[in-house]
Amino acid sequence: MDFVSPEHLFEELPLTKEEASILDEYICDYDFTVVGKQGPEWIFSFLGVVRAELGGEEMILEDYDLLNDIFIRILEWMLEGSDYLKCFEGVKLNDARMQVERYLDEAIASREAIRLIDAEEEGEYITSKLEKLMVSGYLYKKSLVWITLLTIVRFSPRLHLLPARGLVLLVYNTLNKPNPRVMERFNERVALVREQDDALCFEGHSRDQIQEAVWILGARILLGDPVQEELASLRSMFFRYLYVLQDKEDEVIRKNAFNSLLFNQKNAVFTWEELLKFSIPVLMESITEKTVDAIRNCQGRLYEGHGQLLVETKAITLAAPVSLKFDTLMEIDGVALKLGYSKKKLSFEEGLVGTTQAWRSILADFSDELRKSVIHKKRPPVGAVVNIRVKLVHNFKPTLAFVTIVDLRYDGQGILHVSQVTRARLDSLKDILHPGDIMTATVVESEDDRLQFSIWEELNQVAVEHLRVGDQCNALLLSEKNGFLTWLSESGFLVSTPLAEGVSEERGGYYLLEVTDVPPVGRIKGKILGATKERFDRHEAVANLVYSYIEECKKYKNGDGQGKFNTGKIERSIGVSGKYVKELIRLLQLYLTQEVCLENLNLLYFIRLLAHVLGDYRLKGYYDCLINHLIVKYEFIEGRLETLDLGALEKDFRAYPALEPLWAVIRMLASYGDRSFAGDLERLSHSEDDYVAKVAESILAKEGQGNLTEESRWREDELLELLSLKGKEDTIVGNMKEKQTFKNSLVYPVGARHVDVEAQLDSIMQDMCSFLNGQGGTVYIGMSDKGVPVGIQADLDYLCCNLDKYELFLHQRIKEAFGEEVDRTIQIERKQFGDKVVEALVVPHFDRVVEYHSEN
CATH class of the missing domain: 2.40.50.140 (Nucleic acid-binding proteins)
Structure with missing residues (x-):
């Protein structure tokens, strides 16, 4: 075949009406009058035009799909459906064939991308291919895989919704060959993480959701952000989520969040390589090693809403517009929380009732003065x-x-x-x-x-x-x-x-x-x-x-x-957005515990006032619920729950699904002593929420004791201790409580299907040795790792002994490990949780260094 005209070509490859329209639209600039002059070469110049149009940025997916299919059919016809290439000879034939094969491979790779988009499988493909690339550094037909990937990037409407692993890997692998669309979609995902922050707080969250946010925010931190406030907020959010993933126990992570937002801390605490391992322990290790003390030299930041907020190096100050007096409420990590007011002196240390009244006065101060300042504007003084x-x-x-x-x-x-x-x-x-x-x-x-x-x-x-x-x-x-x-x-x-x-x-x-x-x-x-x-x-x-x-x-x-x-002196400050204030609210919440104390109540009210300044009424309602939860626990401990309006509280709490566990605790406390509630208590004792389960089990155990015997009073004390969480270590005032470890059994290791008494004893003795050489502590046997009582009945059955012999056995093993002098200092206390018995080994600090040599 020496020559094929355009007419002959499309007789061989008939087009539908839709295909003919698309082809005519995109190759209308091609000059068909030169076909005769070019001879057989014309088809390559024609293919070049089609290929260039396929690369055009303005083409929509549907048009691309049709034009690419036409392109593939022409190439397949040239390669397999005709002898057209025989019109070339020698080296020219080989070059022509190789060019057609290359065009065809690229077009088929692009068609695969369209198929993946149509099937909504692009996320799985991107993640799978890039994970393999990270392992080996190579992929089979890597250049074609990248054509598929970049075609997906170009046309997928769901690119910003890719699995976090895939999107972060895509960003990383395009760092050296920047792709504007990748960064646009990535920034959309970062914005989505911001938008979902309220949902995660109000509606509840899964560990997977938080982990995905950590990967996305981690990549954003490594990429940097030209807007200082935005970078500080996103960096704070990253560490805040990481703190949640660590069950709110890692002080280094919490301080990184605090320092990022308040002091613009920017030191690199992890690398791309560490982030791309997608391992929380790896990230944690790197952050712990690389964290340095923050330089507290931030400039003042101001937000004006329903009142005023000023964040400085040493203070976070809230005040109504004309406040003249300022009181320090409390201090967190060397930063004072201050309140401004214009009325009588306020006290926040007069118990629950006095503190609550003081805060109501502050809120009224804010609202009244804001209205006055809007209605009655005045002449500004010098320095304003x-x-x-x-x-x-x-x-x-x-x-x-x-x-x-x-x-x-x-x-x-x-x-x-x-x-x-x-x-x-x-x-x-x-x-x-x-x-x-x-x-x-x-x-x-x-x-x-x-x-x-x-x-x-x-x-x-x-x-x-x-x-x-x-x-x-x-x-x-x-x-x-x-x-x-x-x-x-x-x-x-x-x-x-x-x-x-x-x-x-x-x-x-x-x-x-x-x-x-x-x-x-x-x-x-x-x-x-x-x-x-x-x-x-x-x-x-x-x-x-x-x-x-x-x-x-x-x-x-x-x-x-x-x-x-205006605090009575000229302050130089920059304006901040509502996003910054909301992140500050979330950040301060990290310093809350469930402990019943005035420090927690004051911090909750301070945060609620921040939400008022922000003008976010849903956020205010959320903190109203947290305040009410703490007040109900406080009133229960004081024995004053008779006037509780459960109906009104339930309506408030139901607006926030994430607060369902707290509402369950309120409901249990309000029904304390009500036998008709026993069925609900039994159900709640099996709750997936450990705190709810503990409270339910504690109440069941108390009510199962009958009248106020000595054991019953002890059980009630346990409930009060549970409600105040006196053993929790991350308190605001920093008063470290007793160290504790929990062992589910003396016989059965956690997760094991076989008995191993020696392994369990070895673990217990190691913990005791640590307490003896430290500040002391308690080892509980018969408690899950979350502190839920499971009892030691299985131990007693296996060892064929009663409680007295069980405790004698423990004393004997302590003597063998540490000697009789140490054993005399250790108390073994028997604790009853309903029908479950827990043994508490109370270990004091020993006046000499104690060594333990494991036999395992």
Whole structure:
């Protein structure tokens, strides 16, 4: 076959009406008049056009599928359905055949991608292939696999919903060959993780959901984020989820979350290689090894909502808009939690009733003052930080701009003079400020109906955010005073340097400077490197800095400017978003335990007030439930539950499925002593939630004892101890409680199907040795690893002994392990949990080092 025309080709390969339409649409620019001139070669130029169209970014999936199928049919016809290639000879024939084979392989790989997308199997394919690639570094027909992968990336509508492993592996494997769509879909997934944070909190979560979020957030941290607040929030969320996966027991992880959000800690504590092992223990080990103490040099961060929130280096402060007094509520990791108020002195240490009343007063303070500030705006005092809008620049005195206040608290109009914008001598503010510009400014004069504002400090802060020690800049000498030179940089910010020899004191000299200090407050400092021939326009330099500042104000306040927190002194702070505040709320929740104490109650109320400032009523309701749960336990312990309104509480708790276990505890306590509730108690004693099961079993055991015998009173004490969780170690005040270990049996190892008394005894003796050489502790035999009583009846049956002989046996083995002197210090206490008996080996600190030599 010497020649095939386009007409003959499509007679051989008839097209449907839809295929003909697609082909005509995408190859309409192909010039068929040159077919005769090109001879047999025309078909390759035609294929090149089709292939180029298939690579076009604008093509939709349906069109791609049709055009690719046509492409494959033509290639298969050339290779297997005709003798067309025989019109070429020698090397040219071989080259033509190889080109057709390559095109066909690529097209088939793309078709496989479409099949996977249609079958919704793309996630499994991506994950499987990339996991194999990580193991061997190679794949069979790797280039074709990548065509399939990248076609999936191009067209899949579910790419952002891929399994976390697959998506993270995809991001990692495209780091060196950036693919915009991969990063777009990945960022969508990060945003989805953020959106699901409330659902995980309110609706409950599975371990798998939290793990997936950890992998996604871990990759986001390694990629970095140009927005400092966003990176701090995501990094905090990563460690917070990791802390949950570790059953809220690892202090290093919790501190990483705290330091990431509050102090912008950015040190790398794990690598891509460690993240890609998809192993929580591997991540934990790396984080523990690489964590360093945080440098607490963060700038103040302000959020204004239904009240004000200021986060500083040493304090998190909440206040109504006009608060004048501030009390420290408590301290967490060296950061004070402060409250502002304008009424009577408040006390948070007067028991449950007094504390609750104090908090109700604070909430009323917030609401009342916020309403007043909106309705009755007042003239701002000197030092107040307000939002202003530029009205116009004076025509005859262009160094003056007329501005008006646009602020929830204050009202008034005034001027902004060029001297309060920059220390550089400028003739005009035109082309620097424009009508409608909104920004935050500080009031520097407020007398006789005359208001004057300054943005000098605010502009300086914009520079601080983008400067690093060691940066160099060209600068114009402005003035000399007291042995220091003041310079205007080409970026508009000011730099102060010591007076140096060889530097002319005359204004107007240009020099190259190196930044030596960028303090969060105060002047930027530098040193002189030498004279420079570079020149710049001072007007343009200042204008660029002002433009940057106005854009920052737009970003933070969506056109309303930034706000600042007024604590009686001028504070330099940046605005933060509601996302930051919500992450702060979640972060502080990590410091809560279920222990009944005023510290927990105060922290819960503080968090609830944060939710009020945020204006999130669903979040406020959630913390109302947590507060009520703690109050109910407190009232139960005090013997005052008669007036509990279960109906109202149930309605509140049912709105948050994740709080179902807490509602179950409230229901059990409210029904304490009610025999008709015994069936529900029995059911709850088998709950998957360990805490619910413990409370139910404890109540059943108490009620099974009958009247108040000595054993019954002891059992009631156990219930009270359980409700207050006095043995929990991660308390806010840091008072470490007794160490405990739980052994399910003396005979049967956990998970084993066979008896191994010696192995169990060896484990018990090792724990006892640790307690003897440490601060002491208790080993419980007959408790699950979660602390749920399972009893020792199986041990008694196997050993064919009673409780007395069981305890004698334990004493004998302790003597053999440590000697008689140690044995005399150890008490074995028998504890009854309903029909279950638990033995508690109370081990004190021993005054000498004790050694234990295992025989296993």
